[in-house]
Amino acid sequence: MPEKVLDLRNRPLRDLRISVTDKCNFRCRYCMPAEIFGPDFEFLPQSKLLTFEEITRLTQIFTSLGVGKIRITGGEPLMRRNLPELIRMIREVEGVQDIAMTTNGSLLSRHAQALKEAGLDRVTVSLDSLDNERFGVLNGRGYQVDAVLEGIRVAADAGLSIKINMVVQRGVNDQDILPMARYFREQGHTLRFIEFMDVGNSNGWRLDQVVPSREIVRMIHTEMPLVATEANYYGEVASRYRYEGSDQEIGLISSVTQAFCSTCTRARLSAEGKLYNCLFASSGDDLREPVRDGRTDEEIRELIRAIWERRDVRYSEERLSETPGLAQREKVEMSHIGG
Ligand SMILES: Nc1nc2c(ncn2[C@@H]2O[C@H](COP(=O)(O)OP(=O)(O)OP(=O)(O)O)[C@@H](O)[C@H]2O)c(=O)[nH]1
Numbered sequence: 001m002p003e004k005v006l007d008l009r010n011r012p013l014r015d016l017r018i019s020v021t022d023k024c025n026f027r028c029r030y031c032m033p034a035e036i037f038g039p040d041f042e043f044l045p046q047s048k049l050l051t052f053e054e055i056t057r058l059t060q061i062f063t064s065l066g067v068g069k070i071r072i073t074g075g076e077p078l079m080r081r082n083l084p085e086l087i088r089m090i091r092e093v094e095g096v097q098d099i100a101m102t103t104n105g106s107l108l109s110r111h112a113q114a115l116k117e118a119g120l121d122r123v124t125v126s127l128d129s130l131d132n133e134r135f136g137v138l139n140g141r142g143y144q145v146d147a148v149l150e151g152i153r154v155a156a157d158a159g160l161s162i163k164i165n166m167v168v169q170r171g172v173n174d175q176d177i178l179p180m181a182r183y184f185r186e187q188g189h190t191l192r193f194i195e196f197m198d199v200g201n202s203n204g205w206r207l208d209q210v211v212p213s214r215e216i217v218r219m220i221h222t223e224m225p226l227v228a229t230e231a232n233y234y235g236e237v238a239s240r241y242r243y244e245g246s247d248q249e250i251g252l253i254s255s256v257t258q259a260f261c262s263t264c265t266r267a268r269l270s271a272e273g274k275l276y277n278c279l280f281a282s283s284g285d286d287l288r289e290p291v292r293d294g295r296t297d298e299e300i301r302e303l304i305r306a307i308w309e310r311r312d313v314r315y316s317e318e319r320l321s322e323t324p325g326l327a328q329r330e331k332v333e334m335s336h337i338g339g
């Protein structure tokens with residue numbers, strides 16, 4: 001039986017989000033703006049990335065502390081070579097109940113079948129618009145919507161369970177809310193709307209660009225009536241609604257207007273092996289050296305336990321105006337910590 005470890009606010013450790021690379025083929029403005037992540041930007045060298053064996057070993061240690069859900073992310077996780085091999089290795093770890101991956105979808109059609117065969121359960125595809133011109137600007141590299149839709153189609157055919165994530169920004173892609181809702185309702189995939197967050201140091205976040213979830217719900221409800229639905233599990237990030245008269249759902253991730261820190265069970269492992277206990281952390285605790293310097297599983301386990309037991313973060317719930325220095329302090333980039 002895995003042990004249950006609680007942080008200072010009694011939140012158990014249940015989910016591990018593993019970033020497998022800090023590289024990405026997109027340059028979404030809200031995550032990796034091209035003027036900062038340009039040709040001279042230094043990504044992590046291969047030697048600093050956790051190997052598949054190291055990731056698997058850490059996963060096994062995390063499961064002994066109560067983790068059952070694994071999410072693979074990045075950067076763009078499909079830019080890491082042989083990713084299905086890592087999925088296969090994680091699948092064999094005792095205690096792993098669910099393996100999901102978050103991807104921009106552009107490379108998914110090539111890899112979906114192999115990922116499914118390796119044991120991936122679910123995929124979440126990020127897509128912010130169905131309009132090619134807008135999407136090309138949003139992803140910063142001119143990628144077309146069709147490539148992503150094809151990835152979704154192939155993944156569904158392969159038998160992967162699918163969700164779509166859309167980050168909404170006022171004046172940027174709020175006109176895409178209804179077309180996205182109509183399209184994915186028709187396709188039978190759950191679409192989740194994410195409030196634009198102030199993660200990282202360079203995405204130009206402004207409060208007036210956040211479209212509150214309740215506004216999105218109102219907008220959709222006017223055309224396609226919605227019914228609120230119970231959470232699926234403790235700590236679920238999205239609040240869920242279904243379309244009246246159907247089982248088809250949408251989700252709202254209200255990180256800004258209705259923070260959900262009080263039930264946050266998520267730990268994040270970066271590609272270079274740092275453990276972060278919050279998306280808005282300024283720094284993480286290195287696990288790569290402990291893994292490489294010959295420490296036993298038991299020693300690493302105690303290290304992770306100590307990190308979780310002193311966890312007290314709840315940044316989304318802290319009022320910026322009431323917390324001196326919070327808005328100014330250094331943050332970790334989303335592409336590094338994995339979202
Ligand atoms: N502030 C905050 N935002 C989060 C957190 N976890 C997820 N998000 C945001 O929600 C988005 C979607 O999360 P997903 O990666 O799809 O994970 P999930 O909603 O837990 O996935 P399911 O297991 O399918 O319920 C992320 O890209 C983040 O933008 C969190 O702990 N804090």
Ligand SMILES: C[S@@+](CC[C@H](N)C(=O)[O-])C[C@H]1O[C@@H](n2cnc3c(N)ncnc32)[C@H](O)[C@@H]1O
Pocket residue numbers: 024030031073074075076077102103104105124125126165166167194195196197198199203334335338339
């Ligand atoms: C960092 S990406 C990594 C995985 C993959 N490259 C992708 O885009 O799906 C993970 C998620 O974070 C979301 N994200 C990135 N920056 C964000 C921000 N500032 N606010 C809200 N969500 C953000 C993305 O839309 C994506 O759904």
Ligand code: SF4
Pocket residue numbers: 024025026027028031032074075076104126334335
């Ligand atoms: S959100 Fe994902 S796809 Fe977009 S730049 Fe960040 S890591 Fe890449």
Ligand code: SF4
Pocket residue numbers: 259260261262264265266277278279280313314315316317
């Ligand atoms: S802001 Fe930090 S503590 Fe709050 S939900 Fe997000 S990751 Fe968890």
